[in-house]
Amino acid sequence: MSVKDVFIVIDNILSPLGKTTAENFGQLKNNISGVKLHNDESLSSTPFYASLFDKDEILIADGSEFTKFEQLLIASISVALQNTAIDIKDKKTILIISSTKGNISLLETEANSPALENRIAMSTSAKLVAGHFGFQNQPVTISNACISGVMALLTGMRLLRTGEYENAVICGADVISKFIVSGFQSFQALSNDICKPFDKARTGLNLGEGAATVVLSTNKRFEGNIKIKGGAVSNDANHISGPSRTGEELAYAIKKAMKDADLGSNNIDFISAHGTATIYNDEMEANAIGLAGLQDVPLNSLKGYYGHTLGAAGLIESVISIHSLKESLLIATPGFEHLGVTSPVNVCASLTHINAGNFLKTASGFGGCNAAVVIGK
Template sequence: MSMNYLLGDSIISPLGFTTEENLKAIRNSESALKLQNNSRFFEDGYYASLFDNEIIDEKFNTIGNPFSYTKLEKLMILSVNQVLDQYPNLDLSETGLVVSTTKGNIDQLEKEQFSPDRIFLWKMAQVIADFFGINKKPDVVSNACISGALAIKTANDLIAAGRFKYAIVAGGDLVSDFVLSGFQSFQAISDQPCRPFSSDRKGVSLGEAAAAVLVGPSALESGEKVEYIDAVTANDANHISGPSRTGEGLFQSISRLLNRNKIEAKEINYLSAHGTATIYNDEMEAIAFNRAELSHVPVNSLKGFYGHTLGTSALIETVITKHSLLNNELYTSLNYTDSGVSQELNIIRENKSEELEIALKTASGFGGCNLAMLLKKDR
């Protein structure tokens, strides 16, 4: 089976409308998490990473009519468009589209601007495909918070199966009243910017973003690039929302992945964790990493920069992991104070340069889903 790579990419977030703008903000330890006072659920406001809608329309107006698309559709189309701009000769007749999201256009439930079927995930994906003239029926991946990384695995698997030669993976989610009320029902939202793995963490901060990456063989790329090695998923079926107390599902996904690819834990140079800053998630990850003998590996969570962007989070974090490998950069785990988990972790506390070759990206989500992915710099 031929190798596939993470080729061109795009991150659109309140930190910036390109990947490079986002990386610059991360290098400067800038966070998009701000106090928001526009919610009926939080009397004293809440911290989240939100877009200015006027800026979205201003950007979108250069490629289409902003009134013809929902907020999320516009963000995802802008992100895909940036990827396609990097490859003007890409043959869309042999390119697929894999869309990652948890809630899609859920914000349209109480609105009547668009047809009712726009609420369906398949319809949103088709709208995006139609914008670019992608004739192959798009695939949708919606598996809680591993969706973004699972969409990359899905793209690789579909390419390997001969469905198409290249695939654009596009992800997006918004901070809607539906999402806010859901997390608040768990009393899981922090009243301060989230602090993953810290003793003073109080819960999750939410964020909205879109991202896209082109997956496929290396013919379009020269020089250093990042190979998608493999990914493994495992479901511990512990609870509809609570993670396994033993980290079993995440441990299984990591150990099976390393064993299948004959890679030892000591060969991993960087670990990009899920790190939501909730009490049980962070503890579960720490236990799983320790069981997998990864406690020595430099690890961070990017949630302090973006908040939890749901179905986009693992996609954004994979793109940033790709650039960490290419640039030999490790980024701080923003807002970390001191350890709040029972197992030792090598938390990255400041940006630094380090020779990197192999990275492990993990993600976990509601329903007991877990994913581990290996990426390798190809010189």
């Protein structure tokens, strides 16, 4: 089967650090983090570190009919589409949405009823967002824990490769609510400081809010653009809330993604890791990177800038990495000082000039899921 090239047309990041990719990349270049100490009773009875939008931040004008989750999707997609020639209303264009918890915060503010249950459903949000922009096809919605964003990119690439669609607008978003904060607290997974990915002193993750959009196309007029070249997903088949002991399964996904991209480990110039800064994730991920022969490849984790943005994380981190390729600048890993994983990895601690052709993006999550994609020139 001949594989069509899938080009990245345009992208957006909407986060507490900025409303455009350029604003976000600029903040990261200046080593500015969105993670701060929050003292908000509506989210947690104890103070916690997270990257959150200001409560009074206006995401879209006249947004009252949309939930915050939907406003994030709409705002990010709107900015991404401002300067593209992609025809949203074309039958060849598909919308793909990724999220872990969507509208779940509504459970905290509304009384439960069948109408509320329907309002919470991600398919309701997907339909509203698709209708807002005038997409013709039924949107695709992915909810696969913390790999949702990477899986959305992979799903978009595959749908375009089959030729059924020419363009895919892929957007991921998550909103941080008491539901989510309390759950991670119950797992004792939250760091009591800005998180420290791959560091000896890491104690857990920070949560974050945000959205990101990537527009893909197989149209030849985008030839010369950066491409999404391959990807794969695997399952640990080990534990629903703890990662693999060996990292073999993530390593398998990484190797399959490189093979799908027709590239070897020597072609990968940097890695955008999941790097949540929990003890077990980073240990497993370092093992996997070693097993895939990538232990010397420069690697970063952006969780110290954005926190873990759940269903948006894979997209936000991919977009930053796409701009690292364009600007030859590998973003730092805030919080990292001393390597604290058994299998050594080459963590990029400060902003570094890099001449890169391809990068690997990885993600792992509850349910034993792992995903990897390769993006490059």
